[in-house]
Amino acid sequence: MVTGFEGGARVARAGLTPDRLAQTGAELADEIGFEQVTASALARHFGVQVASLYSHVRNTHDLKVRIAALALAEMADNAATALAGRSGRDALAALGNVYRDYARAHPGRYAAAQIRLTPEEAAATAGPRHSEMMRAVLRGYDLSEEDQVHAVRLLGSIFHGFVSLEQSGGFDHSTPNSETSWTRILDSLDATLRTWG
Amino acid sequence: MVTGFEGGARVARAGLTPDRLAQTGAELADEIGFEQVTASALARHFGVQVASLYSHVRNTHDLKVRIAALALAEMADNAATALAGRSGRDALAALGNVYRDYARAHPGRYAAAQIRLTPEEAAATAGPRHSEMMRAVLRGYDLSEEDQVHAVRLLGSIFHGFVSLEQSGGFDHSTPNSETSWTRILDSLDATLRTWG
DNA sequence: TACGGTTGCCTAAAGGCTTTAGGCAACGGA
DNA sequence: TCCGTTGCCTAAAGCCTTTAGGCAACCGTA
Numbered sequence: 233m234v235t236g237f238e239g240g241a242r243v244a245r246a247g248l249t250p251d252r253l254a255q256t257g258a259e260l261a262d263e264i265g266f267e268q269v270t271a272s273a274l275a276r277h278f279g280v281q282v283a284s285l286y287s288h289v290r291n292t293h294d295l296k297v298r299i300a301a302l303a304l305a306e307m308a309d310n311a312a313t314a315l316a317g318r319s320g321r322d323a324l325a326a327l328g329n330v331y332r333d334y335a336r337a338h339p340g341r342y343a344a345a346q347i348r349l350t351p352e353e354a355a356a357t358a359g360p361r362h363s364e365m366m367r368a369v370l371r372g373y374d375l376s377e378e379d380q381v382h383a384v385r386l387l388g389s390i391f392h393g394f395v396s397l398e399q400s401g402g403f404d405h406s407t408p409n410s411e412t413s414w415t416r417i418l419d420s421l422d423a424t425l426r427t428w429g
Numbered sequence: 430m431v432t433g434f435e436g437g438a439r440v441a442r443a444g445l446t447p448d449r450l451a452q453t454g455a456e457l458a459d460e461i462g463f464e465q466v467t468a469s470a471l472a473r474h475f476g477v478q479v480a481s482l483y484s485h486v487r488n489t490h491d492l493k494v495r496i497a498a499l500a501l502a503e504m505a506d507n508a509a510t511a512l513a514g515r516s517g518r519d520a521l522a523a524l525g526n527v528y529r530d531y532a533r534a535h536p537g538r539y540a541a542a543q544i545r546l547t548p549e550e551a552a553a554t555a556g557p558r559h560s561e562m563m564r565a566v567l568r569g570y571d572l573s574e575e576d577q578v579h580a581v582r583l584l585g586s587i588f589h590g591f592v593s594l595e596q597s598g599g600f601d602h603s604t605p606n607s608e609t610s611w612t613r614i615l616d617s618l619d620a621t622l623r624t625w626g
Numbered sequence: 627t628a629c630g631g632t633t634g635c636c637t638a639a640a641g642g643c644t645t646t647a648g649g650c651a652a653c654g655g656a
Numbered sequence: 657t658c659c660g661t662t663g664c665c666t667a668a669a670g671c672c673t674t675t676a677g678g679c680a681a682c683c684g685t686a
Contacts, residue, residue: 245682271672
């Protein structure tokens with residue numbers, strides 16, 4: 233829950249910083265949807281004038297990029313924790329579940345993580361850590377250097393594709409439930425990677 | 430290319446209809462990006478006042494849904510053509526290529542097709558045709574009724590996931606190129622489906 | 627403790643987008 | 657030719673973004 237006037241009396245300084253804007257923006261995104269996170273909405277929640285935000289972020293795109301970076305970093309942290317001590321199918325499922333669980337717990341942040349970043353912006357985020365994590369999972373399978381690239385792309389496609397289709401309600405009105413499909417898909421992905429050569 | 434003043438002299442009626450708005454909106458989306466397709470931009474291209482559009486669409490969301498429906502219908506038509514006379518891996522690749530090619534030729538329309546629709550909106554579009562097409566592809570493989578559901582979800586996830594990651598530039602700065610991965614992924618998907626049981 | 631520079635949030639203002647209400651004129655059928 | 661309908665218009669209100677400039681709170685220093 234995002235509470236307004238976090239700093240106390242409204243005459244005192246609100247204590248805005250780029251990071252606090254991103255953090256509160258992320259919470260707001262989960263509550264009202266990433267699209268609805270505007271400078272106006274954010275200022276309202278801090279109890280400050282809209283123009284004040286522009287001392288801390290360049291513009292609304294800058295704000296959105298910061299929220300995306302925050303989400304990517306959180307997911308990477310979760311992934312690092314989840315992968316510790318796991319390998320093979322176990323690691324595969326753990327990594328996939330990180331994205332899937334994060335999207336369900338933080339739909340607004342997950343949506344933020346999908347915005348298109350420039351190569352420079354992307355390099356400054358946790359994006360590279362995600363690639364490393366996928367490669368770490370693939371170490372449990374016997375793949376050539378080139379096959380690892382293809383496999384990283386396959387993993388990325390399936391994880392991102394499944395989560396975003398599930399998120400958009402595409403799997404809702406049919407049986408069996410998406411949980412079953414998810415397990416089934418992880419199984420077949422594991423089998424594919426074991427016999428990739 | 431979207432040309433303004435399509436109806437001739439500006440005093441004459443522009444001949445707006447919901448369909449023409451969606452069509453021109455789709456072209457505009459490919460040129461300037463789906464996010465930038467606003468009632469204002471559209472009115473500018475028709476050489477009419479913004480308020481005039483509201484006689485034909487309820488609001489901007491309605492406009493966007495119509496553009497999405499147009500894109501989904503075009504993709505479904507392309508898929509129907511591409512699948513004619515094909516089966517097995519051939520049909521699988523043909524269907525995947527429909528989405529991939531469409532996203533490259535019409536990035537704005539493809540983005541439009543990703544917006545979240547309510548179940549009623551979705552049912553009124555070509556969405557169901559896409560499911561049918563995937564099931565048609567799967568007829569070339571020996572799957573139980575339930576496995577077909579999982580397989581449709583796997584296909585959807587991979588196609589949508591790969592295309593949208595490729596679209597967002599995620600595969601750019603690494604070798605080998607994404608084309609190679611695409612072929613490789615279609616191969617492994619084909620193998621997975623053949624031995625699904 | 628008093629001072630002065632820096633920083634943070636303010637007011638003001640311009641410009642763009644969305645949506646509603648009401649009006650006039652062009653169009654098409656009788 | 658006339659008249660009802662339809663289509664695009666003007667007007668207006670409300671919200672959002674962004675820039676410019678100002679005052680006061682804050683912090684380090686003397």
